Amino acid sequence: MHDATLPANLAQLAQARWQHLYGNKTINSSLARLLAMSDFAFRILQKEPNLGEWLLDAQQMQSREFPNPLPEELTTLDDRQCFSLLRKYRQRFWLKVMWLDLVAGNDIADSITYISKLSEALIDAANKWAFAQTIKQCGTPMDEFGKPLPMLVIGMGKLGGGELNFSSDIDLIFCYPCNVPTQGGRKSVEAQIFYTKVAQKLIAALDQVTVDGQVFRVDMRLRPFGESGPLVMSLSAMEDYYQDQGREWERYAMLKARLLGMQSEHWQTFYSMLRPFVYRRYIDFSVIESLRKMKHMIAQEVRRKGLVNNIKLGAGGIREVEFIVQALQMIRGGRDTSLQTPSIVNALKQLDTLEVIPHDVVDSLHEHYLFLRKIEQYLQAFDDQQTQTLPDNAISQARLIVLMDCKGYEQCLEVLQKVMLSVRDEFTHVIGDEPQEDSEFDDAFTYVWLEGDTEQLAGKVTESQIQPWQSALKSFINALKKKQVGARGADILDKLLPCLLHQAAEQNLSGNVLTSVLNIIATIVSRTAYLELLYENQGALKQLISLSAHSLWIAEHIAKYPILLDELLDPAALYKPLPLQAYKLEIRQYFLRIEQHDLEQQMEALRQFKQTHQLRIAAADATGVLNIMQVSDHLTALAEAIIEQSVNLAWQQMVVRFGQPQHCHEDAKGFAVIAYGKAGGWELGYDSDLDLVFVHNSDGDSYTEGEKSITSRQFYLKLAQRLMHLFNTRTASGILYELDTRLRPEGNSGLLAINLESFYQYQLQQAWTWEHQALVRARIVLGESSMAARFNEIRTRVLHQERTREKLLEDVVTMREKMRTHLSKDTDVLFDLKQGKGGMTDIEFLAQYFVLNYAHSHPEISTYTDNVRILACAHKLAILSAQEQTILIDAYCFFRERYHNQSLNSQGKCTVRDDLLSKMIEQVTQIFNAVLILKS
Secondary structure: OOOOOOOOHHHHHHHHHHHHHOOOOOOOOOHHHHHHEEEEHHHHHHHHOOOHHHHHHHHHHHOOOOOOOOOOOOOOOOOHHHHHHHHHHHEEEEHHHHHHHHOOOHHHHHHHHHHHHHHHHHHHHHHHHHHHHHHHHHEEEEOOOOOOOOOEHHHHHHHOOOOOOOOOOOOEEEEEEEOOEEEEEOOOHHHHHHHHHHHHEEEEEEEOOOOOOOOOEEEEEOOOOHOOOEEEEEEHHHHHHHHOOOOOOHHHHHOOEEEEOOOOOOHHHHHHHHHHHOOOOOOOHHHHHHHHHHHHHHHHHHHOOOOOOOOOOOOOOHHHHHHHHHHHHHHHHOHHHHOOOOHHHHHHHHHOOOOOOOHHHHHHHHHHHHHHHHHHHHHHHHOOOOOOOEEEEEEEHHHHHHHOOOHHHHHHHHHHHHHHHHHHHHHHHHHHOOOOOOOOOHHHHHHHHHHHHHHHHHHHHOOOHHHHHHHHHHHHHHHHHOOOOOHHHHHHHHHHHHHHHHHHHOOOHHHHHHHHHHHHHHHOOOOHHHHHHHHHOOHHHHHHHHHHHOOHHHHHHHOOOOHHHHHHHHHHHHOOOOHHHHHHHHHHHHHHHHOOHHHHHHHHHHHHHHHHHHHHHHHHOOOOOOOHHHHHHHHHHHHHHHHHHHHHHHHHHHHHHHHEEEOOOOOEEEEEEEEEEHHHOOOOOOOEEEEEEEOOOOOOOOEEEOOOOOEEHHHHHHHHHHHHHHHHEEEOOOOOOOOOOOOOOOOHHOEEEEEEHHHHHHHHHOOOOHHHHHHHHHHHHHHHHHHHHHOOOHHHHHHOOOOOOOHHHHHHHHHHHHHHHHOOOOOOOOOEEOOOOOHHHHHHHHHHHHHHHHHHOOOHOOOOOHHHHHHHHHHHHOOHHHHEEEEEEEEHHHHHEEEHHHHHOOOOOOOOOHHHHHHHHHHHHHHHHHOOOOOO
């Protein structure tokens, strides 16, 4: 029992809350203490004050029973009744756990075990109810002996380990024994359909927020294929997945996998399938390298989220204890089967028994792990929030002082720091660090930085570099005067700068590039973690300097988004962009780490994913690994992956509010995205905006299936608006893409999402010629196959219309002249690569004219959306001569590459005219005038 006297602010809170609940009744000090220690407990007792008497029953508090939350008869229990019983059960028993932890000083190992058993009871009850309800609709899947085949629920993470947090979400995976259709229902259904319905009902029973709150936040993203995978799989399909496609991180995840509920004959089948995937028969030291990488990912995650004082993810936190234990489990678990347990505490005991690590280290890790878990339990019990961050408000800090029996909050922090330093030492000992490069260098650079003695640069850099370097350092020092740099940051900076100057001299940096690099340091100077990253990883510092020398855009990009510094840790990945087909899978995996219901975090994650992979593409581009066409292919594939993920996020958010449109589901949304312009033509650049049009296939009579039902057309309109929000909102990481939807029917005055057939009618009856020109570059980048096929049919029919050549020429030329007048920056000295006479837009207009004029008689010319292949097809059809084709394609690629390189160095779209450029401009202009009869 905690006996500490409450400080004044908590005593006042206890008294006020007691009076609110119980009036003038004699104060019970233990119950009053609970009211002061937890806002969540106070909220529960506000609803049911009589539970206070239950808490004071010593026999009840000593019991660790976990009764069935639901009655035996499940078929008559409707959704509302079931949801209410489950939520009230959680409130009652979580109140009991708060009493045990915050008042009675219960052993944390007992508390987390009890929470896990209570949680399992809730999940199992919800599963049985969902199964019974689905049988009423669809009949029963049965084995050959007529025995019902249940849905198996796999608990992951701390739930699987039987060590669940007080306010954790739950990670689940669902599977079923075998593919047999149902029997006894009005209509037999396939197993996949039946168990999907069970899974959906189970998730709703636990996850849905009602007037009684929520049981658990349910996270299904650890299932095979993540969010894009089926909600439930057969055991055989799951086995195929893990054998053929299981990734290294999934081995770690499945260490914790545990079947929940009543054991059946199917359990052995599951564990037999899983065991060879997770554990190798030999001693598996390859785990260490994987864990080193995951260690860097943890550090990156902490920096990405800006986490401070986090006892889970911070250095020496709970996660590092888990990594130590899991590393040793995976190394030795294939040989020593006693290590094959999902529980961290049990695994530690086995490591001690097997003498894998010394007894005193096991004792230390065990003690520190449970201590940190106890602090985590306190933090979450204060307000039923899933947090591991130390509090920054006076009330919660006072609570922690009392619970930790400290004299003040500073002492709490000291105790925690001592524990976490000990854990960090063991983590480094087991996991180790990759060897660092030798960072020995001439002391001259130390004098240059610490003493300001720039004369020491003589002989280290060329004479012409000395003055620009002096200017760069002076500007940097002036910039530092406006920054807040703590003592620790200043110490690291004094170590880092000589290393930086040494490497800059090694790479023969100009003053301008040094300025760019120092601008990055000035940006991060208040964030010690980034300074340490560069100092402790000399290879990352070298990459930073090298990339900044190659591209001003990269340097500015890193300065704007310092989180990208993490990407410099692994040069092998940095200069090797993903395969084009891999971006969509990669973003799905990336989002497994993102809280499912946190919109702000999701928006940041979208932006950070884009920035990370743009940096990799730019690094490969700047160093000649990719050519201009490949760069655009990668940037376009990246954009398509982000569009798909954004649509999935927006869809999930809209479905939560309104339900999904009738006859639609996650994999058949009835919604498609059409890309125009550079995205449509596979020609995106680093700062390109996205020209998109949203279409759907809903008729006017359908509605969504949620409690707050709206018409399907309203749903798709809101879905499009949500997408605009996801893309265009400026967060700490900037905007995602500038999204331009003005090419939709009726432009800015038109509907943001339009029925696909209405889109067709508009294109036939109302669209201007310039809109048909735009359609040449349009293609579906997201949508089910039926919608993609219909759009392609519409595009073909519109582009293949027979047109009057004179009218087409007049429209095309008029639009080009208007654009040139308003947008071209041509001068006698400078050439506007994009809008100038004889530039890229002239060539694009030629390609569009060829399609609109000839597609009626030569349909194949409309096949492609990119200019190069359209021009090649025009030659094949004898519309262009071989020489004209060569001139136009060579010029287009040359202009694009020059434009692109200037973008990489922030030099704008105009370039100085030279002889080669002037010849190309003249040749393009001659062809343009000959084809379009331009009167210039």
